[in-house]
Amino acid sequence: MKSKIFRTFVMTMSLICLSAGSVYSASTQASINDIYLIMFKPDTGLIDPPDSDNAGKVSVGEPTSGQSKDTLADTLGLNGEIIAILEVNNGIFVEITAEEAEKWRQDTRVASVQKSMEGSFGDSEAGSDYPVYRDGILTIPRVDTDRQASLFQDGVFWHDPATNTWILEKFKVKPAVGVYFLENDGVEVIITDTSPIQVFLKINGQFSDGCQALGRVDRRLDGNRFEVVVSAISTVPDNGTVACTQSLVPFQTIVPLNVFGLPAGEYEYTVNGEQNGTFTLTRDNML
Numbered sequence: 001m002k003s004k005i006f007r008t009f010v011m012t013m014s015l016i017c018l019s020a021g022s023v024y025s026a027s028t029q030a031s032i033n034d035i036y037l038i039m040f041k042p043d044t045g046l047i048d049p050p051d052s053d054n055a056g057k058v059s060v061g062e063p064t065s066g067q068s069k070d071t072l073a074d075t076l077g078l079n080g081e082i083i084a085i086l087e088v089n090n091g092i093f094v095e096i097t098a099e100e101a102e103k104w105r106q107d108t109r110v111a112s113v114q115k116s117m118e119g120s121f122g123d124s125e126a127g128s129d130y131p132v133y134r135d136g137i138l139t140i141p142r143v144d145t146d147r148q149a150s151l152f153q154d155g156v157f158w159h160d161p162a163t164n165t166w167i168l169e170k171f172k173v174k175p176a177v178g179v180y181f182l183e184n185d186g187v188e189v190i191i192t193d194t195s196p197i198q199v200f201l202k203i204n205g206q207f208s209d210g211c212q213a214l215g216r217v218d219r220r221l222d223g224n225r226f227e228v229v230v231s232a233i234s235t236v237p238d239n240g241t242v243a244c245t246q247s248l249v250p251f252q253t254i255v256p257l258n259v260f261g262l263p264a265g266e267y268e269y270t271v272n273g274e275q276n277g278t279f280t281l282t283r284d285n286m287l
Contacts, residue, residue, distance in 0.1 A: 033080065035173040036101045039091040039111045046076070046109065050087045062146075063087040083151075083173055093173050129218075138166065142218060148176055149229050150218035174216075176229050176272040180206040180248060187275045190254075196285045201228060201255045203271060210245035211236050217255055225268040226257050259285050 040046050048065035058064055062085075069082040072092070080096030096104075105113045132139045136159045143152040155171035188202040207213070215233035219226055230253070236244070257269070264283050270276045 033095045033097055034101075034115055035083065035175070036094055036096055036104075037086075037091060037112075037114045038094055038104055039089065039113075040109055041111045042090065044090075044109045046072070047085060047087055047090050047092070083175065095175060140171075142216075144220060149220040149227050150216065150231070151175065153216065153231075174231050176231070180208065187269070187271055187277060189269075189277065189279045191279060196260050196287060197281060197283075199257045199259045199279060199281075201226075201257065201269060201271070202252070203228075203230065203255060203275075204250070204252050205230065206248035206250045207232055208248065210247060210249055212249060214251045214253060217253055219255060219257065221258065224265065225270065228255055228269065228271045230272055261285060 048063065048067040051064045051066070054064035054066070065087055067085055067087070069085060072078075072085065073080075073082050078094060078096070079100050080094050082092050082094050084093040086092060101113050101115070104110055129142055131141070138157040138159070140155040140157070141153060142150040143155065145151045151173065153172045153174050156169045157166045158169055159165075160167055186204055188204075190200040190202055192198040203217075211234060212232040213235050215231035217228065217230050219228045221227075259267075259281060262281060262285050264281050264285075266278055266280050268276065268278050
């Protein structure tokens with residue numbers, strides 16, 4: 001009930017702002033969180049060293065040392081969230097505001113603070129999950145973690161023949177964005193009567209302002225639950241001078257779920273961790 005009231009309030013206020021022609025400068029959004037890479041100076045002792053015995057046994061973004069992200073955030077007094085600990089590089093990926101990032105730039109323990117890179121890298125097809133190798137450049141469109149499907153995106157590696165090693169040039173960290181789903185019909189399940197059965201999720205939602213547009217839509221099957229992540233891309237140019245309307249921006253997308261080969265039964269779905277539901281395959285989905 002509270003969630004419904006909140007969404008109704010947000011939509012009402014947005015319509016009022018839109019009718020008044022209200023805009024705001026994207027360069028002044030200091031209260032909006034972004035992803036930053038904080039690298040610490042050597043010998044600060046903040047990041048625990050890797051544990052070689054656990055190499056290959058932990059999820060991407062999780063340290064082999066077992067160091068807790070929450071405990072480290074408390075130790076640092078970080079006003080934000082640690083997304084990943086880079087124990088080999090002595091750094092952390094964090095979700096913080098621009099003001100918090102500037103505070104960390106002044107910290108004597110910090111070597112550098114960089115905003116996570118945005119943009120398209122390589123020649124991979126938009127939304128593709130397949131790596132592409134061309135002219136010594138390897139592009140990996142997505143990497144899943146326990147936390148989220150496609151948390152890391154657009155990783156670019158280049159091969160150094162002199163040392164026969166792969167060098168990570170850049171990548172993006174993309175936590176699921178906040179989406180306002182339409183009341184009652186935010187997600188609609190479409191099941192065909194064909195053989196094999198096909199299942200689609202018709203997603204209707206709205207982004208929080210005029211500087212966001214629909215980006216990648218990723219999905220994975222974990223047990224009997226389909227996890228779908230809708231990503232947004234920023235329409236703000238690098239100079240940050242564009243003005244964004246303070247209005248909800250509607251979008252619609254239809255997402256196919258890979259149900260071929262699945263046995264009959266009930267399956268769950270979740271979209272950005274907010275919209276949940278179930279559907280049933282009435283028979284084994286084989287040819």
